[in-house]
Amino acid sequence: MSAADGRERAGWGTYLLLGAFTVVSVFPLLWTAVAASRTSGRLAQSPPPFRFGRNLGRNLSVAWTEGGMGEALANTALVAGSVALGTVVLSTLAGFAFARLRFRFRGALLLLVGATLLVPPQLGVVPLYLVIARLGWTDQLQAVVLPSLVSAFGVLYLRQHLVEALPPELLEAARMDGAGTARVLWHLVLPAARPAMAVLGTLSFVAAWNDFFWPVLALTQTGNPTVQVALTGLGRGYVPDTSVVMAGALLGTLPLLVVLAVFGRQIVGGVMRGAVKG
Amino acid sequence: MLAAAALLAGCATDPPVPPAPGAGSPVPTAGRPVTLTVGVYGTFGMKEAGLYDAYMRLHPDVAIRQTSLSRTDVYYPQLLTHLTAGAGLADVQAVEVGNIAEVVGTQAGRLADLAHAPGVRREDFLPWKWAQARTADGRVLGLGTDIGPLAVCYRKDLFAAAGLPTDREEVGRLWAGDWRKYLAAGRRFAARAPGGTAFTDSASGVMAAVVSGAPLRYYDAAGRLVVAANPAVRAAWDLGAAFARDGLTARLQQFTPDWDRGFAHGRFASVTCPAWMLGYIQDKAGPAGAGKWDVARAPRPGNWGGSFLVVPSAGPRVAEAAALAAWLTAPEQQAVLFERRGSFPSARAAFALPAVADARHPYFGDAPVGRIYSAAAREVPVAPVGPKDGLVNQILSDTGMLQVDQTGRAPESAWRAAMKAIDNALDR
């Protein structure tokens, strides 16, 4: 990952500007923590607080129990994990078929998948809701997981990647050896696709964690909320305590931030690699 | 969420509710413990008043869990989608009066008939309240919890600072008989108002209170929408706009965090005050406001808000849920709810109970809220409610009057905007 025109060493101006950008990027998150450590009474005063207070533990525990953030975090981890895993598996299988196998309607099907990239998620929610309702899936996590597995981007991305990373001669050689589909998948496709799978998995996980529109419709604060649903409830809810709302926001964001801090290098690399291909 | 409010209200130390005679006849539950869920919005108060705990003591095999959403405009669409889906429902659900006509009109097939639930007696209830939840073929889909007879809550300290009387009788006389006198009092207040305070919270609050006294509001008795042509609605609008024009409001939107902060910081000196508002004020103004607030009679009688409990028939425990709904809305429990939380009974049989008639509210300077609200309830006009009452009301307030109040939009132009929004929302 060599810097593009990074031949010159960064001057103090660069550091100053980047520092400012970093402050702006991080400040709202830091202030969420500050607000979560105060009382709503203090937050209602001007000027706003800039230092930590002593109520963090209390607010977190109220948000955790009364705000349902505990349950919501568990639900979200389950949803985001399933979505990431499922999307990667489905996209890899289909992406490989589109990249290297010949079958009828291949072009037409690929076009169809590509066309849906444009479709806003709002488009299908009305009938989707009716179907979910008919199946009795309102407030059930599969109502959120299953529709999210359909990732047109994922299929196209994996296809694109495999077109470049899986030379046809390799497949031809495997065929000559009489390797079955499962073996080809395991020994050729999987290793070749792994970097793209990691990128897709990361992006899908973050997207599912933060998914908003559909979960807010399909789930309710009182049923089986994800973090976003619970936060919506907290934010629009009968909560006498702004600091508790902020504690909820903090709880809902913290896991991803921790993941970002720990796997920063990989995630940055993932976003950048996804971009070059995307 | 509500438990946080409960902490403020101090209900944890409340004495247990005495077992209600005659109510709560045990329902056979096949010996297995059942968990009943109750879905409510806002501060409904049944949990805070200890009613669930009392019921669970009466029925050791029943556990009650409450789920709460904020505003009815969030709660109600969710309830409808769940009803049409037959899934995701609580065993007992609350319905606001602004939505009850639509629920009765469109959801009859999905709700249980509560007319003959154990302990339910038609003559216990106010006749019009009973009728609002009754279908054309005589099924009763909702049991009334409370009604919203009107008073005015005010801050004695701010009134005193502005040279207004503070005694609740005198304050009541200040504006008795005419909402325009409330406006005049507002002008007097404004002339000597303590810095950073306004006379009332919002123009919408005034409008809602005035309109709640009209015998005809948004629909006529035949079910036609008359909001645009109804002079009573227009008069309420004009009065609300007058408050905004004269700068007598704190320019807050009701039921938002900013409004809550307005209570907490004493930014306004009075608020039109249906009985259920008492609980809000107590929660939002908190300990800092204790002893500062008082309750006076409203200029004119009115009925703002109030709710019902319904039981979805798709649930697995309809009989147990109906028994719970019946018990929660029985006169004795409504009296407790009033005593503890201020929600005024829709069961007229409760009016005479000492818990209601003699009730005084310590938070509001021991105001005789029982006497004040009982008197108001006797004069409540009975207006027809239509299917979209809640939506119309919300648009008038949050689209129309809010702009007059907060952005200074001309009342005439804001009125037209509200009418357009109503037509659009009702797909007319």
Add this chain to the structure above:
Amino acid sequence: MTEETARRALVPVAAERVRPRGRPLRSRAAPYALVAPFFLLFAAFGLFPLAATAWLSFFRVDLTAPEARQWAGAHNYARLLGDEFFWNALSNTVLIGLLATVPQLLLALGVAHLLAARLRGRLFFRVAALAPYATSVAAATLVFALFYGRDQGMVNWALGVVGLSPVDWQNGPWASKFAVASIVLWRWTGYNALIYLAAMGTVPPELYEAAALDGAGRWRRFWHVTLPGLRPALAFTGAVSAIGAVQLFGEPLLFSSGAGASGGADHQYQTLGLYLYEQGWVNLHLGRAAALAWAMLLLLVAGFGLVRLVRGGRGRGAR
């Protein structure tokens, strides 16, 4: 590098040459078996709702009784054309979209340029740039809503400190759009900066060397070498941002706790996505919501068609 991986992976396959197992890849069924799981779900949760929405959009359907629908023909679409709330939402969507996207992409470009320099703590800056991306819509909007509070918000406090008068960020027609757009801006600038940074890495270094030999300064090199190399990335982020703008929903929904789906008292920041939600889930008109959904799709398709048309003469697009 990936090719090497794949090549090394061939070894075990080759070693098994003696006794082939499993069905041969040539099997006609194999491709279908591979795409089937995806397309099964795609049909159920992608295509079916799409078609059903189209179907529903020709009915009068109320959320109170979705099974009791009345044929309405083109009524819902005709209604849309004369619906000033629709046009208002469309114009809000475009304006908020522009307010959010244009500064965002420009800023991202600048940040990418900064990040491309040889830096100490390079990883730190990159990870920090991604922090907003990891923050959810709901959490970000709740914090920003507090920042933009009329009476006690930090922004108005800061304005007061420098001697400016407070702004009503909820009610101001422009102020509210700016405020909503700023949430989008905050969340996505760093992410886009990394995308540009990656694209900068694909520009061949020789081009820079040649430009440097020609005596081009840093900014001229950026303008003449980097920017042309970024065209695919610019097109990609532009397209993604446009799609995101049309679908904007969570930010305006949560921006003011009192406004809900109306997008402000005067609908001043109601976007198309929010209007769809209001029509379907507040006003309960599912048919009109469905028509609105299709209108949104058609607008996007028309928009992208227009872009292609304009660029048509200049050869192939981004990919």
